[in-house]
Amino acid sequence: MQVQAVDHFSLVETVVSKTSELVDYFTRIEALARQQSCDVYWRGQADQSWSVTSSLVRRMSSDALTDGELRDAEASILQEAQRWMSQTAPDLRSDLEWLAYLQHNWVPTRLLDFTPDPLVATFFACESLDMVDGRVFAVLVKNDQKPVLDGSTAYEINKTPSGQVRVFRPRPQVSPRLAAQSGVFILGKLPSTHVNRWVKDEFVRERQMLKDEVASIMSLPFYFRREDQAARPTSLAVAAYTARIHINKASVRRELRREGPGNRNLKPTTRIDHAYCYPDVDGMRRYSRTWEKVFVGASQPTGAYTV
Structure with a gap:
């Protein structure tokens, strides 16, 4: 039986059942990020059982997928896009900005959407699929590694050191969606098994994941840990946390719209x-x-x- 993403996430997740608990979770993760000298980026997914994988990895899913194959596929997509839209694309200053533009027009890429705003991530975790729980992810990126790339940067994803990630922040002109969502992209190579990751398998026992299992659950080298799991000061692993949102999604959406009676725990500065x-x-x-x-x-x- 194939291991599912939830078999891994269930070992490390925090379950929140009220919006007040969700706000407290955000506060705790932000505190952990400060303790580890990290910036934190958030992602929301409407189904808590989904893997955290890029659209290109999902389209090319195979047991032996390599970074080289992803690079070649992405290069072909870029070449065709630049030919096809040579007269109509906005001012895109780098291949990364092209990829960001394509990503937000439903073209598969290796980029993974994140945002520094946890409430925007919460919206995406609760925007649909009301019969299932949503999920938010928090990824902590060391701020002393200068990992943030701007829109004019010429950067090859495959040159990212193994086990590390980079954050790409495109210019707002690339896409109104990116501007509205304060969107960034996290990029890097496929995860290895140099960092031990655990899963609960079909025999309901915890064991170390195999490389193919890791790649089916995440397309970047995240290391998910529990909130109470201490981080080693010397660890270079990309720390990540996740919360399962076991809350009525319609009520979350109302709070994000700043509507409805009673006290609201989610307090966006504008309607989301x-x-x-x-x-x-x-x-x-x-x-x-x-x-x-x-x-x-x-x-x-x-x-x-x-x-």
């Missing part, structure tokens, strides 16, 4: 909803509630809005 996170034509096409009024009784476009 689909219009905020997807402020473009495609976002409107996918998520606007206007379709309910315009096309009464008809099927809605892909990505119908949920309240």
